[in-house]
Amino acid sequence: MGTVVYGMHASMDGFIEGPDGGFGFTEPAADVHQAANDQVRRCGAFLFGRRLYEVMEKPWTEQLGNEGAPAVEREFARLYRGIPRYVFSDTLQSVPDGVTLVRRKDAVSVVERLKREVDGNLEIGGAELAASLVDLIDEFLVYEFPVLVGGGRTYLPVDGEVRLRLVELRSFESGVLFKRFVRA
Numbered sequence: 001m002g003t004v005v006y007g008m009h010a011s012m013d014g015f016i017e018g019p020d021g022g023f024g025f026t027e028p029a030a031d032v033h034q035a036a037n038d039q040v041r042r043c044g045a046f047l048f049g050r051r052l053y054e055v056m057e058k059p060w061t062e063q064l065g066n067e068g069a070p071a072v073e074r075e076f077a078r079l080y081r082g083i084p085r086y087v088f089s090d091t092l093q094s095v096p097d098g099v100t101l102v103r104r105k106d107a108v109s110v111v112e113r114l115k116r117e118v119d120g121n122l123e124i125g126g127a128e129l130a131a132s133l134v135d136l137i138d139e140f141l142v143y144e145f146p147v148l149v150g151g152g153r154t155y156l157p158v159d160g161e162v163r164l165r166l167v168e169l170r171s172f173e174s175g176v177l178f179k180r181f182v183r184a
Contacts, residue, residue, distance in 0.1 A: 007141030049126025
């Protein structure tokens with residue numbers, strides 16, 4: 001049985017994108033990137049909203065991880081390419097091999113089915129998708145970068161209170177904090 005996990009890189013003030021839509025402040029140092037690689041090894045499937053899918057897919061399947069890239073990036077690209085990917089979108093018309101297109105109206109039923117059928121983590125990427133599936137999320141992860149950006153897109157735009165319990169806290173030499181929460 002799969003575990004639905006939502007995780008994102010965020011600023012200390014809780015934003016995954018700054019006011020200008022940029023997210024360069026979340027560029028991981030090698031220690032954080034290695035932790036992400038370790039997390040991906042437990043991944044049974046990626047569940048992406050359209051925007052994050054577009055940020056991830058082409059770079060990690062076509063551009064990054066090539067000869068000359070740091071070893072940690074080559075490893076992530078290799079792992080990424082081998083994991084089934086689902087993109088939840090009503091605007092995309094097609095996706096490449098290795099990716100499954102899911103319409104938003106089918107999101108809950110597809111994730112419930114995957115949770116029953118897939119071993120490992122079902123890693124949600126994208127704040128809007130996570131907000132639409134918040135009742136199915138088992139774990140909430142945040143890599144908190146030591147920066148304040150003052151506005152932008154929040155980590156998880158929910159309509160109501162979701163009580164959590166901290167079960168893991170790690171700090172990295174680069175100054176990033178990793179926090180893992182489960183439902184309280």
